[in-house]
Amino acid sequence: MGAHSSGVVPSTSTDRRWYRIVGGAPLTGSVEASGAKNSVTKLLVATLLTPEPCTLTRVPRIAEVDVVLGMLAELGTQVEWLDEHTVRLATEKIIDASLSEAYSGVNRIPILMMGPLLHRVGEAVIPLPGGCRIGKRPVDFHLAGLRAMGAEIVEQLRSVQVKTLGLHGTHVALPFPSVGATENLLLAAVRAQGTTVISNAAVEPEVIDLIMFLQQMGALVDVEVDRTIVVQGVDALRGATHAPIHDRIEAASFASAAVATNGRVEVVGARQEHLATFLNHLRRLGGEFEVTPRGMTFFRAQPLTASHVQTDVHPGFMTDWQQPLVVLLTQAKGASVIHETIYEDRFGYTRQLAEMGADIALSTLCLGGKACRFASRDFEHSAVVSGPTSLTGGDLAIPDLRAGFAYVLAALVADGTSIIRGTRFLERGYEDPVGKLRSIGAFIDTQAVGSPPAPTTPRPDRNDGAAGPGACR
Known part of the structure; x- marks a missing residue:
């Protein structure tokens, strides 16, 4: 395949399609977890640290x-897809910081x-970050650490301007x-002068996957006890060349789906x-x-019972395991408690689950x-x-990436047909979710925005006393 030729931000203003799911089928079969989104995207950034070519395999599309x-x-990176999931990147020169x-x-x-960028050209102008609407997720820790390493930072309304005459090692306690x-x-x-110690890392x-890649590139990074990382600059x-880890969030998502639908799924x-x-x-x-x-391989071994979980x-x-687990717990006997300690505003998605019949009470x-x-x-x-x-x-209208799979799972468990909109959020992090779900028995199809709904697929009968192929009996 040819080089990547576009630096244009994909539009997220409208969805191209929505999902239609008929619930009731146990998921059975095998599905492969893609390369981890939360690793691959950082590995791509790490290739900026060298002018030499880097190759990443198992890259999710x-x-x-x-x-x-x-x-x-x-910024100047030449990107070439060598096959469907292997990409070669080379940034010989930064053309615009x-x-x-x-x-x-x-x-x-x-x-x-x-x-x-500070190591390559000594300056950069970076837009302020965003992402899923699950909390404030400030960047104060990032900026304070870079300032301690010798970066001059000017915060503007929509961007951050940084420059340096050279970064140096320091001790940062997060x-x-x-x-x-x-x-x-x-x-x-990794390229700062001297040694950097990151405490409470x-x-x-x-x-760790990022550290392994950096080590292959020639970095000196030690992971010590008590969440301490020591980096000796080179x-x-x-x-x-590096193969990212498989996505543990996707693996847990399909595991939850297997158990919730009383199926049996191998996650490669x-x-x-x-x-x-x-x-x-x-x-x-x-x-x-x-x-x-x-x-x-994941399956249901006994009737589901309530559980207490703290992220x-x-x-x-x-x-990120919390959302599909909440759907799974709607099928468990008793009162389950989930305490979210990472993000302050991550349960908003449960309101639409309640409209489907879930009994979920939120608390401060x-x-x-x-x-x-x-x-x-x-x-x-x-x-x-x-x-x-x-x-x-x-x-259902998906509000963020991880809530997206929770809604898909709820639709797979539910009686009747569900329409899921906002699929762009889900497809930010899940590769070919429709194809993978179909391969393990889900009744799911897609419709273009503005098209009339397709005829309803007959719901599989879950009360005939027979388990589906490969289902846990």
Whole structure:
């Protein structure tokens, strides 16, 4: 395939299509988890640190990757797809260190480009980040760390102007183990003069994946105990080839779908060590798993029962696992409690689930095992899910990426037909969700915006006493 030729931001003002899902079918079969969005997008930025070519395999063909490639092309990166999921990038020269304000609010990737651009050309103008509407997600930690490393930063209304005569090592103690701030400091520290120590750093698998890539490029990075990362700066980095980790969020999403629909799904590429905390919770509520030569198989082992979950930084329960799990808990007997400690405004999506019949009550109290940083701040960051409840098909509008799969899962569980709009949010992070779901038995099709609804597909009978092919009996 030819070189990537466009730096234009894809339009997100309207959706090209919507999904129509008929619920009731147990999902059975095998599906492969793509390369992790939250890793791949950072790896793409890391290629700016060297003028030499870098190659990434297992790159998902999703909207978020296209947007980042557009940003890189604008800066001067030559991008060539070698096959469907392998991309070669070479930034021999930065042609423009001012990223277009058209990218302001699109996602949070531009803020990570400051360090690489400072090393390459000594200055940059970066639009302020955006992303899903799940909380404020400030960049204070990022900017404070870069200032401590010698960057001069001028904050403007829609952008940040940075420049330096040279970054130097320092000790940065993060107030919270932010994934984005840790990645930003890593990208700035690997070519800074001297040693940088990042205390209270994030150690998510995606962060470790970035470190592995940087190490292949010639960086010196030690991950020590107590969330401490030590980076010894080097003068230059070289090109490298790297296979990103599989997406643990996508793996957990399909695992939840298998258990919720009482099916049996093998997720190729799923890794137990990346899902350990999720697996414990899945087993407690009635799900089960088996490790296979290619990944992991998920199914329901017993009737679903209520569970208590508190999101946290790795190795805790990931905040992006929360949304499909909430749908799964609507089918569990008893009252489940979910305490969200990462983002203050992540339960807004549950209101549309309630319209489908879910019994979900939100609370400003810390209902987990401990108080969190949102205590007494009037944020509805805890949820009580009572079940089991019968969901009915509805007309749903996706508000953000992770809520998108929760709505798809709710539609798969529900009686009747659901229409899901706002599919662009889901397709930011899930590669070919329609094709993958169809391959494991989902009744899902797509309609172009403005077209009349297709005839209703007969709902599969779930009460005939027979399990579907491969279903857990």
